[in-house]
Amino acid sequence: MKCRIKLETGFGWGDTRSHEICMLERRTIDASSEDLGLCLADAKSLLKEIQRALLQDQVEEIGEIARVCRFCGTYLTVHDRRQRRIDTLFGRVTVEVPRVRMCMCGLPGFPTLKVARSPLTRLLPDHATPELRRL
Numbered sequence: 418m419k420c421r422i423k424l425e426t427g428f429g430w431g432d433t434r435s436h437e438i439c440m441l442e443r444r445t446i447d448a449s450s451e452d453l454g455l456c457l458a459d460a461k462s463l464l465k466e467i468q469r470a471l472l473q474d475q476v477e478e479i480g481e482i483a484r485v486c487r488f489c490g491t492y493l494t495v496h497d498r499r500q501r502r503i504d505t506l507f508g509r510v511t512v513e514v515p516r517v518r519m520c521m522c523g524l525p526g527f528p529t530l531k532v533a534r535s536p537l538t539r540l541l542p543d544h545a546t547p548e549l550r551r552l
Contacts, residue, residue, distance in 0.1 A: 419440060420443070422438040424471065426471075426474040427473075434474060436470040438466045438470065439463055468508070472505075473512045474515065476512050482536070484518035494517075494519050499513070501537060506546065506548050516535050517533060517535075
């Protein structure tokens with residue numbers, strides 16, 4: 418028996434993305450007790466992959482929202498993308514985070530200053546989820 422586990426994300430702008438999380442194979446002919454359900458190693462791996470895919474898609478959507486200037490509505494450019502480690506209850510996850518250039522309309526008097534910021538800095542200043550920090 419084969420079992421495929423997928424995660425499908427629907428973004429606010431209408432796109433969807435599908436992540437293949439894992440493929441599990443179990444024997445049904447001559448099955449033993451170890452072939453029934455998930456073992457602990459499978460469950461941990463499955464949970465880690467779900468967390469990674471979910472976080473990456475959330476970061477992407479947050480990054481797209483952050484690209485719209487809240488003062489003038491200009492669609493801002495991405496300065497670069499960087500890897501960021503986020504500590505969660507389910508382990509450390511590495512995601513790719515865009516750094517967005519700030520709009521000059523919000524910085525009067527500094528027309529040549531080019532500043533970039535990560536939209537995750539405000540949400541996760543210490544690179545850990547609130548649940549993990551509470552523990």
